[in-house]
Amino acid sequence: MPALAARAGQLGTESAFEVLARAQALEAQGRDVLHLEIGEPDFPTPPHVVAAARRSLEAGETRYVQSAGVPALRSAIAAHVRQRHGVAVGPERVIVTAGAKPVLLFTILATVDPGDEVLLPDPGFPIYESAVRFAGGVPVPVPLRPENAFRMRAEDVAARSGPRARLLICNSPGNPTGSVIGEEDARKLVALAAERDMWLLSDEIYGRLAYGPAPSLFAQPGAEARTVLLDGFSKAHAMTGWRLGYGVVPPALVETFVRLMVNSVSCVPPFVQAAGLAALTGPQDHVDAMRAEFRRRRDFLTDALNAVPGLRCGVPDGAFYVFPDVRALGRPSAEVADRLLQEAGVAVLPGTCFGPGGEGHLRLSYAASPATLAAAVSQIGAWVRASRG
Ligand code: PLP
Secondary structure (H helix, E strand, O other): OOHHHHHHHOOOOOOHHHHHHHHHHHHHOOOOOEEOOOOOOOOOOOHHHHHHHHHHHHOOOOOOOOOOOOHHHHHHHHHHHHHHHOOOOOHHHEEEEOOOHHHHHHHHHHHOOOOOEEEEEEOOOHHHHHHHHHOOOEEEEEEOOHHHOOOOOHHHHHOOOOOOEEEEEEEOOOOOOOOOOOHHHHHHHHHHHHHOOOEEEEEOOOOOOEOOOOOOOOOOOOOOOOEEEEEEOOOOOOOHHHOOEEEEOOHHHHHHHHHHHHHOOOOOOHHHHHHHHHHHHOOOHHHHHHHHHHHHHHHHHHHHHHOOOOOEOOOOOEOOEEOOEOHHHOOOHHHHHHHHHHHHOEEOEEHHHHOHHHOOEEEEEOOOOHHHHHHHHHHHHHHHHHHOO
8 A cells, every 4th residue: 555545544543423423323223313423513504605606606607716716715815814813914825725624734734844743732633633644744742631721831832842843733712622722822832833933823713613702823923924824614604514714824835735726626616615705705693693502502511511420511612512521430431432322322522532632531512402412411411320320
């Protein structure tokens, strides 16, 4: 097998997709499963966004377009970033990608040589580690500690960034914990990246799903010359299946990003980009409504989980995940998750899907209906009580 394909075979631990497949296999046998493993909004894409795609298709926009994105969307994204982050970027630094995920892979390919180290959050989005390995880099996990509400701290990065450290990946609000990096840590992380001459990837895909202040690392003074901002439409606009995201990249990386688009997918479909333009420039009520609903569900879920003896759950400041501590159950989190699926009919992810630092925790997504959440917590509570005797 070619070396790259072999590396692809080694990627990561069990993913959300694999748990979903096991849950679906149970459903095929006639079992009912409540799905709290999925990381995508349960809301429909807003109608004005769907209508824009339809208009584009009907206007015949079905051919290749520019690899970096159509000019109207790149300009709208630059304007959005200027307004939201107060950073003066022009459209020439915006690269439109098929979902936000390619921004991660492209950043690694553009900055990391084989053997270079990439610092990444543990627990964190598992694709960080697998993409680093895929590119021949060396992942260096930075522990996110429960006692610090799973926020990445500059001291922990400093202690692990040696001479081969090339890239630091930060994610706030974060998957899987919902944690938000505070103002002081954001400043320190950016300063550290400069001091150690590392590139910085700021994954802000959940940036508009924060329930309080959520400072952007990209917006910190001195950040943008060495920082790639990863953002997109999947979460904020309920558009996971459209595959639309973007990177705002330092001038030195623009050409590489464009080449990677040319050499991989050529371009994002024009009618998908038309939908993105409508999502960014049209009414924004759907974002606010979704955030308010997620907040209500977060409050319900954290209260209900904390009422179960043996479970402890912090109240995350963003995204749509809770990350309860199940250490008091005295079993590995993979076993707890597996038994919750088999015995309680609730699909959740073990924290170890997100790195060894996730041991002792589960990730529950509250991108599910309030009725599903209520039933799930009741079934989880009954199982926990029974399993503790
Ligand atoms: N970054 C994080 C932290 C995510 O959780 C996800 C999706 O789950 C992504 C990036 C990728 O987003 P997209 O679906 O737009 O590729």
